[in-house]
Amino acid sequence: MTRSVWKGPYYEPYLLKKAEETRRSGKTNTVIKIWTRKSTILPEFVGLTFGVYNGKKFIPVSVNESMVGHKFGEFSPTRTFNSHSAERKTETTTTSSVTAPGAAAPSTTAPKTESTGDKKPEPTTKKEEKK
DSSP, X not given: OOOOGGGOOOOOHHHHHHHHHHHHHTOTTSEEEEOXXXXXXXXXXXXXXXXXXXSSSEEEEEOOGGGTTSBGGGGSOSOOOOOOOHHHHHHHXXXXXXXXXXXXXXXXXXXXXXXXXXXXXXXXXXXXXHO
């Protein structure tokens, strides 16, 4: 459920004071550290940079016109996504290679390598490794 229109956007009053002080000083490229993630971005904040605390560090957020009306917390993620294991990805891509009807079947032969006669080509599948 959204906030009532007659109440207006929610913001911490000290944010307006900090923004006005920064504009008066002329140092618009300084980072204003804030801890409130639930405050709405107002038009007065456009052009300023806020350091939004995500629980561990301050993430710099440069406010532009398209951000007005959103919350500061939307631009400062609290969780980092470490990708799924690469081993699992390779298993799913090799086992689920399905060809479309009428398409050529994938080649199962090993790529040709220039050999000096002494070396064997490296195995490409687990069955060849066991031999």
